[in-house]
Amino acid sequence: MSRITLDLDALMKNGQIDDAEAARLKGFALPEPKTGLLVNILLIFGAISVAGGTIALVPNAGTGLFLALLALGGAEFLRRSATGNSLKTLGSALNLMGTLGVAGWIGWEFREVDDGTMPTVLIAVVMTASAIWFRSALLAAFAVLSLGAILGSGTGYWHASYALFVEEPTITIIVFSLLSAGLYHTRERLGDAWRNMTTIAARTAMFMVNFAFWVGSLWGDRVGEHWFAPDRWSERSEWREAAMSIPDYVFTLGWVAALAIVIFKTRRNSFLSITSIVFLTIHGYTQYFEYLGAQPETLVLGGLVLVGLAVVGARFLMRPETESD
Secondary structure, X not given: OOOOOOOHHHHHHOOOOOHHHHHHHHOOOOOOOHHHHHHHHHHHHHHHHHHHXXXXXXXXXXXXXXXXXXXXXXXXXXXXXXXXXXXXXHHHHHHHHHHHHHHHHHHHHOOOOOOOHHHHHHHHHHHHHHHHHHOOHHHHHHHHXXXXXXXXXXXXXXXXXXXXXXXXXXXXXXXXXXXXXXXXXHHOXXXXXXXXXXXXXXXXXXXXXXXXXXHHHHXXXXXXXXXXXXXXXXXXXXXXXXXXXXXXXXXXXXXXXXXXXXXXXXXXOOHHHHHHHHHHHHHHHHHHHHHHOXXXXXXXXXXXXXXXXXXXXXXXXXXXXXXXX
16 A cells, blocks of 8 residues: 655645645545554653653742743644654643743742733733644633633632632623624634634633623623722722722623524524523523522422523524524
């Protein structure tokens, strides 16, 4: 059996083939042997072991930064020199470890800064640059989440509990709605190498929009509080008294309207449609227990509402498909 090795990236760069032809040729590629995946996994664990041992021997932030840059260098070397997919898994792992290592070093070095905006901006820049350079969909999602940190969003964990917080629901909704819409609008103009990464970033931005609506529907919002109110947790703060306040019912109704528009404007069973239905269910569940509680009367009312939703859902599932997400 004869074998021919082609460097599709080089052929496309030289204009010898286009994206469609490259995709067609990739479809003829033989699957990678399972031994290749095993070798990649062993190399990844070996790299993690070496990194952990080195940090244990020289426990300081500089060591972590050096190892992170070394990992990024290794990922770049594999990106340029490795043929096929033989070491693609290892390259992706090194890229991820290196990028997260640099981001962690930035967070550690600026941990005592009073204003946390600068380190979060730097981390967002590092994530975005690495995602674009290595064309990584996973890092593209991290880049979007790091942008949320600039706007005051984040997570917290303690024993058997996990928390999500969005300090600026209104601004988060506006920024990430524009980001998601822009990414969806431009992805069709991009080549195959960029389309998947752009789609993942757009979907992550959409999740951030829904999270912001969720928080706003429970507590409302005081716009700009994250930056301009250092004593914002004090109920007697003068800034808190003068801030533009948006009540929770605005988010409650706005979220329903936004989800309904997405559900009826996107293709049935698409990612956007299904995700919007899931968040609509979460919204209903949250508001039910927030305002009504599990009382006999409210259970009857909830059952009637569910019947109505079932009828509406059946009509929705029977409508013809339109555009995709």
